[in-house]
Amino acid sequence: MRYLHDDELQIATRFLFLSMAIVVLNQDMNHIKDGKFKINEPYLDLIERMTLLARKERRKLRKIMQDKKMQIIHLNKNDSFSSFLFLCQGREEKRNYFNPAIRKKVEEVIRSLMGKALLSFQDSAVVNN
Template structure:
């Protein structure tokens, strides 16, 4: 039985996590923009840079998926799990992810991208 190539799994999972990360960054951006911050600009710039980096990586992931005939579709979801369908040519693989695992991974990515954004900003100065 044929399977999805193991080297494709990180790209498929990035196609799940990066859009979630972008949603979190966008919501945080809105909260800061409309919040009672004295100095908003540093936070806004940090989030904008993190969004740019994540969007660039998501573009690369989408290009990889397209060139390798891969697709991710969200399936059913409940309080504990979210199902994702990984399509590869004529193969369908269904994987269930714990919602807690999804949240924790997005939080890890948030830290990673904010650090990258901060380093990129420091390198410019």
């Protein structure tokens, strides 16, 4: 079995965790909309900006993956682990991820997106002043 190169695996896993983060952000958006927040607009604006940044990055990764003929296939999930098959130009690699580790990786992606979104708010405030 020929395994994926490190850079290919890095692109694929970033795409995978970014996709999961987008799902979480959409769920959070709905919770905030349906919640009993007195002022929810700043939170919604932040999540919208984070989602926009995530989708933009994922679009770039998807293009790279298409060019390299890469695919990610979700194989199965149980209480402890999730399995994914990464394919790239005839090479494949099966990876099992501990579900709490996935959660941690998605949290890291969300924190990164939050930092970028907050910076973009600051940049737009400087431009507007």
